Amino acid sequence: QITLKESGPTLVRPTQTLTLTCSFSGFSLSTHAEGVGWIRQSPGKALECLGIIYWDDDKRYNPSLKTRVTITKDTSKNQVVLTMTNMDPVDTATYFCAHTKGFRNGWAIPRYAFDFWGHGTMVTVSS
Amino acid sequence: DIQMTQSPSSLSASVGDRVTITCRASQSISNYLNWYQQKPGMPPKLLIYGASTLQSGVPSRFSGSESGTDFTLTISSLQPEDFAIYYCQQSYTASFTFGPGTKVDIK
Numbered sequence: 664q665i666t667l668k669e670s671g672p673t674l675v676r677p678t679q680t681l682t683l684t685c686s687f688s689g690f691s692l693s694t695h696a697e698g699v700g701w702i703r704q705s706p707g708k709a710l711e712c713l714g715i716i717y718w719d720d721d722k723r724y725n726p727s728l729k730t731r732v733t734i735t736k737d738t739s740k741n742q743v744v745l746t747m748t749n750m751d752p753v754d755t756a757t758y759f760c761a762h763t764k765g766f767r768n769g770w771a772i773p774r775y776a777f778d779f780w781g782h783g784t785m786v787t788v789s790s
Numbered sequence: 791d792i793q794m795t796q797s798p799s800s801l802s803a804s805v806g807d808r809v810t811i812t813c814r815a816s817q818s819i820s821n822y823l824n825w826y827q828q829k830p831g832m833p834p835k836l837l838i839y840g841a842s843t844l845q846s847g848v849p850s851r852f853s854g855s856e857s858g859t860d861f862t863l864t865i866s867s868l869q870p871e872d873f874a875i876y877y878c879q880q881s882y883t884a885s886f887t888f889g890p891g892t893k894v895d896i897k
Contacts, residue, residue, distance in 0.1 A: 677882040700886070710826075710834065710877060713885035723884035727791055759833055766839050772841040775881045780833035 667699070667760050667781035675750045675788050685760030685781060692718055692738050696765035696773055698699035699743040703756040704783070707774040711756075715763060715775075717776055726777060750788045757783040792880055794889035802812050802897040809865040811892045813878035821856055822882035829874045834860045837876075839848075840853065868894070 671683035683701070690697055702714040714724040716734045724732050733746040743760060764769040765773025793816040806839035811897040813823065826834035836845045838854040840862055851866040865872055868893050873896055 698823065709890045710879075710888040712888065715878075715884075715886070725885045727885070761833070765853070766843065768840055768843050774820065774822055774824075775838040775886075776836050776845075776879075778810075778824075778836045780835075783833055 665762050666780040667671055667762060667779060669760050669781045669784040671756060671784060671786070673771070675754075676784060677751055678790060679750050681746045681747040681750050681754070683747075683758055683760075683784065683785060683786075684719050685745070687741050687760075687762065687782060690762060691699075691781075692716075692736050692741070692743070694718055698763045699734075699736070700763050700777060701732075701743075701745045702759045702761060702777070704751075704759070705753075705756040708756075709759070713745065713747070732744060752788045755786065755788045757785050759783040778781070791885050792812045792819060792883055792887050794878055794880055794887050796876075796889040796892050797877060798892060799890065800893040800895065802895055803868050803896045805868055805870055807868045807897075809868050809872075809894060811863045811876050811894075813861040813863070813889050814861040815861070815880055817874075818859055819880045819882035822880055823854075823856065823861045823880060825852075825854055826879065826888075827872075827874045827875045828877065832876060865894075 667687040699719040701713040731748045761777035823841040825838040828834040841856040843855040875891045
């Protein structure tokens with residue numbers, strides 16, 4: 664059974680750097696076509712994908728946040744770390760990590776989707 | 791970047807109703823389209839991937855279809871546990887953009 668859990672600070676000051684850790688079990692990030700993504704949701708708002716790290720260490724970032732976001736993995740610890748610089752009050756949100764895998768249904772190129780999610784961690788940016 | 795829109799933004803329906811939610815991509819995304827359900831205080835739940843393939847364990851009253859850049863999520867007979875917010879998401883580009891959501895509540 665796949666589980667994920669986010670951890671990190673609940674309060675961050677403006678201009679500071681946010682570091683969140685996603686600890687997971689039930690899969691390995693060295694397995695082909697698997698990955699972990701970070702998604703956030705501002706209060707009462709829609710979802711925004713920040714980026715994804717894949718089994719082969721390929722990383723894909725949301726272009727609108729690319730200069731601020733870094734995602735790394737520690738396969739031996741089953742952890743993925745999100746780093747987001749220059750935090751602003753508009754970055755106040757619940758941050759989720761989620762497992763993604765490439766689904767194959769006769770497609771030559773797999774279709775990726777987030778099939779297991781952590782419960783999220785609320786991060787407030789305020790002075 | 792690819793923009794996703796959804797309509798309606800909200801709807802009221804009764805148990806047993808057939809419900810249809812539409813998602814439109816700003817450019818072609820083939821069938822790189824997923825649907826999620828989110829209930830208050832919970833993370834999203836994957837319902838459909840590849841525009842029309844039901845995720846394991848999801849009831850068969852949910853279905854998805856595509857026509858060009860338009861995608862549809864249909865609930866054939868709304869159940870009490872289906873009242874939630876539904877999001878589409880494209881996985882064609884790195885931004886994995888989500889739509890703004892459609893809230894389904896009780897009439």
